[in-house]
Every structure is written in C-alpha cells, then in structure tokens.
Amino acid sequence: MAPARNMSMLSAKAAKSLAEEAAGLNGLHLRDLLADSARSRGLVYELGDLRVDLSRQKLRTETVAMLLELASQTGLAKKIEALFAGAHINRSEDRAVVHMAQRAEARVESAEYAGLAAFADTVRDSDITDVINIGIGGSDLGPAMVSAALASHADGPAVHYVSNVDPAHLHDVLAGCTPDTTLVITTSKTFTTAETMRNAALARDWLGGRGPGMAAVTAAPKVARDWGVAEDRIFDFDEGVGGRYSLWSAVGLPVMIGIGPDHFAGMLAGAAAMDEHFRTAPFEANLPVLMGMMRIWNRNFMGHAAHGIMPYDQRLHLLPAWA
Template sequence: MPTQHRFDQIRAQAKRLAEVDLQSMLQADPARAGDFALRAGPVYASFARQGYDRAALDALFDQLEAVDGTRRLHALFEGEMVNPTEARPALHTALRGGLSNATVAREAHAQAEAARLRMRELIAALAAGDVTDIVSVGIGGSDLGPRLAVDALSGPVPGRFRVHFLSNVDGAAAQRTLAGLDPKRTAVLLISKSFGTQETLLNGAILRQWLGDDSRLYAITTNAARAASAFAIPAERILPMWDWVGGRYSLWSAVGLPIALAIGPDAFDELLAGAAEMDAHVLGAAPRENLAAWHALTAVWNVSARGLATQAVMPYDERLKLLSNYLQQLVMESLGKSVHLDGTPVDVQTVPVWWGGVGTDSQHSFFQALHQGTQIVPVDFIGVAQGDDPYTENHHALLSNLFGQAEALANGQANDDPHRAYAGGRPSTMILLDSLTPRSLGSLLALYEHSVYLQAVLWDINPFDQFGVELGKQVANRLLPAVKGESEAGDPVTRALLAEARR
C-alpha cells in the first residue's frame, strides 16, 4: 500500500485536531500528564504536551501494529538483513549486550567483547608510559559520538589522559589542535571504517609527521591492510570495526576508545550497560509501554501528519551541548531518504531538519522564533534532575527555565497588544535523566537509535545506508586537480568560482 494511504488514518486525526488547541487538550484530560509519560531505567519522558489526544494516539499505535513494529524490532536484534541495499544486518545492539540467541548476534557480541578486552590492554599500556594526551582523528560517526560522550562525561578535572578531537580537513583545525601539545607525550588514534576517508588520511599524515615516531600511532578500522600499508601501523596497534555497524552507530565499539581513555574503561562499560538497559526495555516492552515507540510515533505524527518541517533538541545541561550535533547525523543521515525499501518514491514527508542548542543560552537567541514565529517547531527538551556540581541555586534556575520554557510554549499567553501575545500550542517532549552518568547517557542515546529505527519502519525506508553523502565527495575529488591549477573542470559556475579563488 502506498505510504500516503497507509497514513490516511493519522492524517485524518491531525485534520480533526487542527482547530483544537493544546491547552484545551490538557484541560479536558486531567489524567493526561501521568498517562502520557513513561520511564525506562534512568530516563523519564513526558509526551503530554504533544498535539495528539487519545484517539489520535490510538491511530498512531494502530499504524505501528500495521507495519509489524514489534517483529521488526526483533529482526534488528536477531541480526536479520535490515539493511537490504547493502545486504547487511545492523548489529550495534550486539556491541553492548547479548539479548539475542541468534547465532549471528552471539558471534557479533563475542567479537565486541574481545575488542573491549584489547581496548583495556591498550589503555593499560598507554597509562604505564609517558603519554598524557590523545588526539582522536576521525569524522562523522568516527568523531561525533565519541566527542559527545567525552565532553558529557569528563569531570571538571582531566583524568589520566586528555583527549582531543580532530575532524575537519581545514588545516587551521589541525594547527589549533596541536598547539600546546608535546609530540613526545601524545598518542594518535586514526579512526576510519574504510581507511579511505580523505579528511582522516590528510589529517593523519599531518599528525604522523608531527609525531616523528610511528610507535604512538594507532588505528580503528575494518581495513587493517590499508592502515598497515599507508601508515605502517602494525596489527597489534589496530582495533577492529565491522561492516555490520554503521559509523553513526559505532561509538559502542572500539570507535569508543577515546571515550574509554578519557573516562576510564569501567565507566565506558557503564555507558554500554546503560544502552543495553534501554535495549532490553525496547525489546521487551509492549508498544504502549515502549519509550522508543512513543518517541518514534510522535516524530512521525509531527512531520508526516502535521507537516512540521523542523525539529529542535534542547538539552538543559552544558555537558550535553554537542547532543544536537550528534543527533543531526544519527537522525538525518539515517532517515534522509526519499525512496522506499523497494526503490519506489516516498510520497509523504519523512525526516524533518534537526537542529538545536543548549539551554539557557539558546533562550537568548532563537527562542523568540519558537515562541512567536510563524513556523511551529516541535522541541525535545532534555534535562538532568539531579545536578552534581556544588552550585545548587544555578541548578534550580536551570530546571525552572527548562520547565518554564516548555510550559510557555504549550500554553502561551493572551495580550491585547499583539506584539506581546503568545499563541501557545507549540508541542514538546520532556526527557529527564535522573543524573548525567555513563549509564543514563548510554540509555538516552540508545533511545534515539531505536526511535530512528522505528521511524524508518513506519516510513518503509532504510536507516542504515547513506549513499547521499557520496556524490558531493565524488565531485570534490574530480575538482581537486582544478583547485591545484593542474586542469580545468566543473560546470560554468564552478569554473567562475575557481577563477575567483585563484586571484
């Protein structure tokens, strides 16, 4: 059945509710605040301020049942070929837990455990030496997840190693990263699934020359042969990646070595345990009690039924300031597709544009548009209930702003002066972590992973390939000789731009 017809029921519900304001729904259903909220381990989420009522929610869960969402979740965990365009499973859940008895999943879990043992050995060896700083070189999924986790979970005082990240091919980034570092006390990790990523290879060459000693050069890759030939890295300093894990799902693997170096291997194991806890919830909970199902259905409701084109994520914790960057890749690279699994065109809106920033800073920049702009932007607010810094009054102010912004967006405020009126009716989801720990962060990130997968199931698209990133890189490679002045290439606009750049 074409997607547009499969979504007729929830679109009819959205049309019915188009003139029903959110405040009325909240007032008409006193039990809504409790009934539209769920907890899974250290994560609590309230969907009470989303623009659906119970009848619309029933239609959404009917849609999930129609696409056999529960079975499709089991297919993911059991290592079935959920990535048909590349003929692969997607076994990131096996990196952090052994929930499936399927042979392929058990084998993947065993490989992941062996890699973690090697990570511990490598960390111990580095800790026994003179290395104080680590430079992690990677881009995309080889950078965003580890960078987020290190920033979120590192304490106010650095641990045994200070971890730095280099992703951008811009030489200024390398220059700034290396400033103040001692090559004799620095180790370098080159993280690339294929070991053919242009940015990583160019930055790796800079770091290799800067080190002056290949003995502190390490790699995490599926292509050990290329790492050995291009950078002379021996097998004992190469950790594995696998084709059955996409880059944006890989922080749970040896790609997470920078995390383990920054916060310690025991804390890294806690991060994985938190993700495994969410995995167990998502796999075992009935749809109506399933946090990932609620989150996915809410996302589909807002974009495919209501036509809302963007989604904001607003963490109210400075340590989570990189979360929006991480989720941009996880969600938009996974769901930025315009054809179904069978190659036919998608005929509904799928992924919105994800963006965001950290509260309270963002309140003083773009929140004006959220409150009074013409576009309605759903928001995922993310807060931490218990702060662990000594500044209690600051934490109280942070939480009051978190809760106050969500309430103001939902309820608005009338005023005879139209310039001072707030329409309200702006939907949001509130996600609260008990505290910010490796366990709670692991659970939060796994929640988003499973939500993305279920959205893909609902839209009948593949969330595990990313062919859309390739064309621009291919064109860039063709243009490189022209940029160097060695040839002429490009369309008329590009040739004009090249002429301008050479002036």
Template sequence: MNAPIPKSPSATPAWRALSAHAARFADVRIADLFAADPQRAQHYVCEDVGIYLDYSKQRANHETLDLLFSFARQQGLDAWRTRLFGGEHVNNTENRAALHMALRAPRVADFRDAGRRVGDEVQDVRERMAAFAERVRDGEWRGATGKRITDIVNIGIGGSDLGPRLVCSALSPAIDGPRPHFVANVDGAELHQTLSRLRPETTLFVVVSKTFATQETLANALHARAWLISSLDIEATAQHFVAVSTNEEAVSAFGIAPDNMFGFWDWVGGRYSLWSAVGLTAMVALGPRRFDALLRGAHAMDTHFRRTPLEHNLPVLLGLLAVWNHNFLGCASHVMAPYAQRLSLFSDWAQQLEMESNGKGVTRDGLPVDFQTTPVLWGNVGSNAQHAYFQMLHQGPAVHAVDFILPVFADHPFRDMHRKLTANCFAQASALMRGKTADEVREELQAKGLEGDALEAAIPHRVFPGNRPSNMLLIPRIDAFHLGALLALYEHRTFVESVLWGINAFDQWGVEFGKQLTKRLLESETEVSLDPSTDELMRKVQFYAR
C-alpha cells in the same frame, strides 16, 4: 503472476485515518486537552532505565495514540524490531545486519550475524581495548622518548568522531586519563589549532577509519604524522599512532603495528559505532570502568526497547510522536533543547543519527516516497538557546516540535544556578504550550498604566500563539550509564521512524556522490568539467592562488 506493488505508507488505511484525525484536530489546543483531563500530566508519561518522558504537552489524545499504535502495527514494527535484534539483514541495500546492540551486550547475549554468534568476537575486542587503555593510563605505554602519554587525539569524521567527542564532552568531569582531543575537518585549521597545544613526545593519535582511506581522516593523519616525525623520527610512528580499522595492509603501510589495530565489523554502521573500538579514545580518557557503564546504560535501553509493549516503550513513543508532528501536524523541524552545558554536542550527534539515517527519498523497495521523511533536526543548549532562536519558536508562523532534556541533579556545587536552569526549562516548555492571548496581554499592559492607541498598538507584538508541542525528558544526572541510555534511546527512535516510513535507516548512499566528484577534482592534473558554475569557481580560486 506479477508480484503486487508495495503500498506507500501514505496509501494505507492507518495513514488515512491519521490524516482525517489530524484534520479534526486542527483547532484543538493542548491547553484544552489538559482542561478535559485533569490527570493528563500523570497519564501521558513513561519511565524506564532512569529516563522519565512527559509527553503531555503534545497535541495528541488517546484517540491519536490509538491510531499511531495501529499505524505502527500496520507497518510491522514488532516484526521489524525482532528482525533487527535477530541479526537479519535489515540494511537491505548493503545486505547487512545492523547489530550495534551486540556491541554493548554481555558476552552471553545471543546476537548472531548470518546465524553465527558474535558475542565472543565483540568481547575479545573490548578486552583488548581495555588492556590497551589501562597500559596508556598507567604509564606502561610510553612515547618514543620514554615519556608518559598526556594527550590523545582522535582523528576521524562523522560517526568516527561525533560519538566519542560527545561522550568525552558530556562526561568531562570524570576524565582522569590523558586529555582527549578531536580532529575531523579537512580544513587544516582544526588540526593546526589542536597540534599547537600539544607536545609530540607525549601525544598519542587514534586514527579511526574502517577502510583507512577516508579522505579527510587520512589527510589529517598524514599531517599529524609529519608533525610528529619532524620532532622525533619516522620510527616514532609506532609508539604514537594506533588505528581503529579493518584494513591491516593500509594500517601497516602507514607505520602502525597490526597488534595496535582494533577492528570492528561491517554490521556496525558509522553513526552507530561509538560502542565499538571507535570509542577507544573515550575509553582511554575515562577508563574502562566508566566506558563499561556507558555500555550498560545503552544495553538497558536495548532491553527496554526489545521487550516493552509499544504503548509503554520510550523509543516507540518518541518515534510515533515525531512522525505525528512532522507528517500530520506539519511541524517544520525538530529541535533538540538539552538544558545541560555538558550536552552541548548532543544536537550535532543527533543530527547525523537522524538525518543521515532517515534522509531518504525512496522506500526499502526503491520506490519514490510521496511524503516527507526526516525533518530538519537542530538545536543548542538551554538557556543559551532562549536568547537566540526561541523567539522564532514562540512567535514565528511555523511550528517546530521540541525535545527538552534536563538532568535532575547538577554535577557542580552551584545549586541555585541549577534551580534557575530547571525553572527556565520548565517555563519555556509551558510557554510554548500555553501561549498568551490578546486579552491577557491587554490586562497586563493596563496594569502597567498603558492605555488608548498605545495600548492597542502594543498588543499584537506581545501575543504568543502557543499550542506548540514538546517532550520533556528528565534524566537523574549526566553520568556514563544514563548517557548511554539516552543515546540508545535516540538510536532506536530513529529506527522506529524508519519503519513507519518504510525506509532503510542504515545506508547512506547520498554521502557518496559528493565524494566521487571531490575525487575527480583532486586526482585530475588537467581541468575537470563538472558544471559551468563549478568550473568558473575553480578558475577563480586558481587565479587567486597564483
């Protein structure tokens, strides 16, 4: 007997029920939901691990949530959560587990890969990292000329760059070790600009590449080594370079001693790898104690996600509401709006997490999806964003869902400025929800003395449609613990979405094809034909390069 063909999520009863509910919800305004439920602001909230989520400004009511929870149960979210934490190979296309949670758990935690406990290995690497970080920070590890290390350069790309770069930026006031720098782009301008500020004898490089063959990373590492030995000598490589990799042979050939290589495992996906040795640069800059606090915050969120019922679960609520907005209410994209300058890189990190994880066109079973998976995720810090694209969010015809993130307490002495920042954040979320009607605009303009044709001509330009959904996430402050919890929250939100869509969040085959074509262009000594446009562009570049 042939096996039954798996159903698309869009063909299931729960999806159809949500679609019918969304159709009935077409004319419902969020402001009316508040009017119908005076306690809505107290009912539509969730709090744990120091993070307070207010989702009362979503276009959703109790029926919506009941249908979403039914959808989650239909898609087996509880079972998939158990499989994830149980070390099952949820990354089915690569036959791997996704055990990044083990990287921030205590040694005694019983995480297993193929039945084998991984806690001791994880803790051993973490202890090696901490010992190395302390040697550099204390001045025991010195450069080839005997000088202390003052600057550390992380060379990696994607998940080997974005996570530690975000952490060092977000926790910059706490940096009390060597100054961290990050180089990712194969555009040599980034490396050149970074090196121009540094001295070879006091600089340490951390080359982060699982295979030690990533094209962009290796190109930057080779040029950084050439810069170093042009001032010192080739033997200096061993004192100024360490590696985060699993390829001992390639690391040794580069000139890095195997004792100075920090490994990780194939169950660690790149965009989930901050918590591993990939975070070495952040640990050196911030110190092992603060890095441990980052891990503790993430572990606390793991425990919340693992043990909390769906109805009170922060990642589950964020994931369900994201799918509701995107697939059923037609929101064009998802905007990250952290009202904190130190979270200026949060949107970059979240983009890779979400769109590389869930930018898939087939289900786990390899069948084409007949619905949209990840929305475009983008954003910038408030209040800067208010003077850029918030015009579109307020008055553009497309509706975009927004996540506002605000630290309650500032880390600077300018309390009046933090009060203004907070007021701006709350006001923008309120304005997106409330809108402003033509009657309200007319009354405002009449109060200013405008009348007649000039009044009527002015009104359409000042009307705000409103009814635009948003979440508000409050965190006490941007410290290591709460930053770890926030990042883990969005990691698990991404997984929840993948379960609802029936896709694999842990592979990224779409990245590979472009790499293959790049390799063909770089390795061929004769003309490579890819397509007529590319061929002509290559000829044009070669002409200008003569």
C-alpha cells in the same frame, strides 16, 4: 535477504483515523491541552531514571493509541524481530544491522574487548598526557559527543578531536600538545577517507617518530598496517557497523581512554538495557517506539517538516550534530 516490505504506512486503516485526529487537533492551542492534568500525567513514560514527557506534543492519549495501532497494522513488531534476528534490513547495503552487538554483554566479555580495554589502561597508566582522535563523521561525532557528555567522569589523559580538513583545526590542537607525551588515534572505517588521512599524515610528521606515536581504529586493518601503524596498535570493528552507531565499537577507544574501561562498560550496559527494552517491551510502554511514532505523527499527520533536538544539559551540546 531483506524481509518483505509491509503495506504502506499511509494506506493502513489507522492512518485515516489519524488524519481525522490531526485535523481536529490543528485548531487547538497546546495550552488548552495542557490544562487537562489527567492527560498530561497519562503522557509521561518512564524506564529506570529516564523519563519521556509527551504532554507538550499536540495530541491526546487517544492519539497515542491510534499511533500504536498504526504501528501494529504496518508490522512493526515483525520488523523489530527481524532487526534482532540479523535480517538484512539495511536495504541500501543489503546488510544486517549489527551495532547492537557492539554493546551486548557477550562483546564486553570477548577477547576483542579485553584487548581494547587493556590498551586503554596502558595509556591511562603511562606518561601520556594527550590523546588526539582524527576522524570525520561518525568516527568523530559520536565519541566527541560522549566525551563531552561524560566529562565529569574523565580522569585520564586529555582527549581532543580533530575532524576538519582545514589544517588550522589540527594546528590549534597540536599547539597545546607535546610529541613526547601525545598519542594520535586515526579512526576511519576504510582508512582511506581523504580528509582523515591528510590530517593523519600531518600529525605523523609532527610526531616525527617520537613519543607514543599512533594507533588506528578501522574495519580495514591491512590498509592501516600498510600505512605504517604497528599491528598491536590496530583495533578493528565490523564493517557493517554504521558511522553514527560506531561509537559503541572500537571507535569509542578515545572515550574509553578518557573515562576508563569500567565507566565505558557501564555506558555499554545502559545501551544494551535499552536494546532489550526496545526488543521486549509492549508498544504502549516502549520508549523508542513511542518516540518514533511521535516523528510519524508530527511529520506525516501534523505536517511539521522540521524536527528539533534541543539538549537540556550543556554537556549534551554535541548531541544534535551526532544525531
């Protein structure tokens, strides 16, 4: 069952103080706040080689303390504990949130992961020159973003992503590929997504039974088998894994093929380290908590309805679409 709801955030005692704080800061220009070098230094947080700089936010170091008090008063610590304990905090589906398990060390040491990595190595060691991933939403955006971000590590077949039901998208990719050396991966949780399955059928016709053929990544392996994908080329994942978080699972197969299992495992290890940091770090040093409270500060107290995500590196240009 889902954990009991905590008190409304805006009815918490700290919310009144934050509302007064926002009213006082609204009249200040950011350049006046930035003139205080001690403030700027105090709003920089680090974890390994990651740095979060909050000094460009319209707040004071005292504001951060108020926000963290709000987090405490509304039971955030218990909610984080419930998340990692497997409570059904996914209220809309009455499920636990399980994507953290996809990047945990135990999964990397599992037979499922070993099979996925073995298949990726087989593809990388073969004559396959191109891999086409057909998916939509989280089955496309996450892997495509990571493939672009880690392009400098790519040393396997060229990896392409097709998501638009407009056949021109698939046609333009196929125009540069050869059936004899192209592997098509159909990625769909249900293996019934209309746009994905239409493109998959077109790609199957194009392959014409030649070359490496097709593979499937799905939470419905029986449906994939019935559609015609060979048993040993179906890679499943937990249906409780949400679309935007699925790239850590078998959905990341095209990424693994492109950069290799070792680099993929390194990416998972980095994500697992952040999970552990989020679970254990005190709020005043907890990067996910601090960034989450910035959203609350800007939206609920400063009245900023829009939230901008602007990548600092061209290789992260697909991050906003995925996020």
